[in-house]
Amino acid sequence: MIPSLRVSVWSACDLACLYCHKEGNRHPGRHLSDDEVLHLIRAAIPQGLVKVKITGGEPLLRPHLSDLLKQIVRWGLEVSLTTNGTRLALWAQEFREIGLSKVSVSLDTLNPERFRNLCGADRLPLVVGGITAARDAGLPLELNTVLMAGVNEHEWDELIAFARKMQARIQFIELSPATQSREFYEHHHVSLDHLEQLLRTQGEMLEGVRQEGDRPRYRFNGVDVNLCRVVGKTPVPGPRRRGLRLSADGKVYGFEYQQDACLADLAAAYRAGARESELTRIWAQAGSLIHPINQKEVLFHETEFSGKRRRSYF
Ligand code: SF4
Numbered sequence: 001m002i003p004s005l006r007v008s009v010w011s012a013c014d015l016a017c018l019y020c021h022k023e024g025n026r027h028p029g030r031h032l033s034d035d036e037v038l039h040l041i042r043a044a045i046p047q048g049l050v051k052v053k054i055t056g057g058e059p060l061l062r063p064h065l066s067d068l069l070k071q072i073v074r075w076g077l078e079v080s081l082t083t084n085g086t087r088l089a090l091w092a093q094e095f096r097e098i099g100l101s102k103v104s105v106s107l108d109t110l111n112p113e114r115f116r117n118l119c120g121a122d123r124l125p126l127v128v129g130g131i132t133a134a135r136d137a138g139l140p141l142e143l144n145t146v147l148m149a150g151v152n153e154h155e156w157d158e159l160i161a162f163a164r165k166m167q168a169r170i171q172f173i174e175l176s177p178a179t180q181s182r183e184f185y186e187h188h189h190v191s192l193d194h195l196e197q198l199l200r201t202q203g204e205m206l207e208g209v210r211q212e213g214d215r216p217r218y219r220f221n222g223v224d225v226n227l228c229r230v231v232g233k234t235p236v237p238g239p240r241r242r243g244l245r246l247s248a249d250g251k252v253y254g255f256e257y258q259q260d261a262c263l264a265d266l267a268a269a270y271r272a273g274a275r276e277s278e279l280t281r282i283w284a285q286a287g288s289l290i291h292p293i294n295q296k297e298v299l300f301h302e303t304e305f306s307g308k309r310r311r312s313y314f
Contacts, residue, residue: 001048002287006245006255008055009037010062015084016120017106019146019188021178022057029249032267034064038071040246040266043279047287051078051101057248060087069098080104082144086123088130092137104142104171105131109152110162118151131166141168148175149190156195160223169224176230192227199225244286252286263289 011028013020032040041052052072059065060083072079080102081095088105095103107127109115115124134141143163147153156172163170175189196216199205203220218225245253250267263286266279274282 002044002244002283003048004051004053004243005041005044005049006053006055006243007037007041008057008246008248009059009065009068011057011248012061013056013058013084014061014086014121015058015123017108018118018120018181018184019148019175019179021176028247029267031248032250034068036250036267036270037068039270039276040250040279041072041077042075043266043276044283045075045077046280047283049077051080054079054081055245056082058084058086060091066091066094066098069095069100073099082106083130084119085127085130086121087126089126089133092130092133092139095134096137096139100139102140102142103134104144105134105168106146107131107143107159107162108145108148109155110158111155114152131168135166135168141166143168143170144173145170146173146175147190147192147195148188151188153190160221160225164221164223169226171226171228173228174230192229196227199227244283244290252283254290 009032011022011031041049054065054069056062059081062068069079069081078101079099081100082104083106085105085107088103092103105127108118110124110128112122112124115127116122131141131143143159143166145152145156145159147156152159160170172192172195174192175185177185177189179185196218199218199220203218203225206217206219206224215229216227218227243255244263245255246266247253250265250270251262252264252266253262264282266282269279269282
């Protein structure tokens with residue numbers, strides 16, 4: 001079964017974040033056409049598909065994006081979208097009318113100079129303007145913040161205050177070892193344990209929603225705060241676990257970025273004339289290769305670079 005799918009609709013981006021992992025696909029092939037995107041998603045519906053998250057690169061750069069979104073929503077699927085926010089102000093009202101269930105915006109800092117150094121462009125005002133427009137349009141909003149030592153780890157409380165003002169929840173994400181540069185990871189990786197300790201003592205742990213072992217959720221100063229850790233210790237073979245992702249060039253992967261091999265090439269199958277039932281069978285086969293998150297398995301994560309091993313317990 002494939003309850004959720006992450007669909008990259010555009011591999012390019014108008015920012016150049018130092019930690020970008022390019023969704024594990026650094027040399028994408030030909031982008032799927034609108035027709036191909038829709039056929040491939042529709043073929044996953046018989047596999048229990050309920051949720052689709054639209055991603056990039058930057059998905060708002062894709063031409064005809066709203067036509068794609070409208071059609072997917074028309075099928076009764078829950079559609080959310082992640083964006084870097086630079087163009088969100090132009091889209092917020094339309095997204096609200098289409099009925100997106102959530103818009104997640106990357107925001108690592110509120111400091112313009114830090115933003116420029118980290119993301120390679122002077123666009124913080126555009127991002128803040130996009131988030132504000134989304135709030136004003138009444139879109140369910142989530143801010144995604146990659147926490148980095150020596151960069152923004154001291155900004156967490158300011159970012160939570162901003163999230164409160166924007167009526168958004170916020171998710172602090174552990175820097176992934178899949179980032180472009182190992183040196184960057186080595187210098188800036190920080191465990192989320194310290195922040196979790198603060199949230200645990202000064203906030204309230206929320207039960208029920210997304211309580212997988214690596215994604216605890218807290219209520220802190222009136223804001224829902226998620227922690228999202230990298231899962232690197234895998235006691236089961238093969239790619240993990242929360243669902244599948246479809247790349248902009250039509251290949252299927254697990255949700256992790258650094259190690260996963262391509263599970264299927266749906267674009268090639270479709271272009272070779274596969275019917276929808278055959279595509280559904282390929283989805284099913286790919287789905288059988290991933291494993292559901294098991295909270296008991298995710299007790300710690302472990303990474304190793306340059307002979308140094310780091311382990312963080314939850
Ligand atoms: S906004 Fe996202 S896709 Fe674009 S460069 Fe930054 S991390 Fe990569």
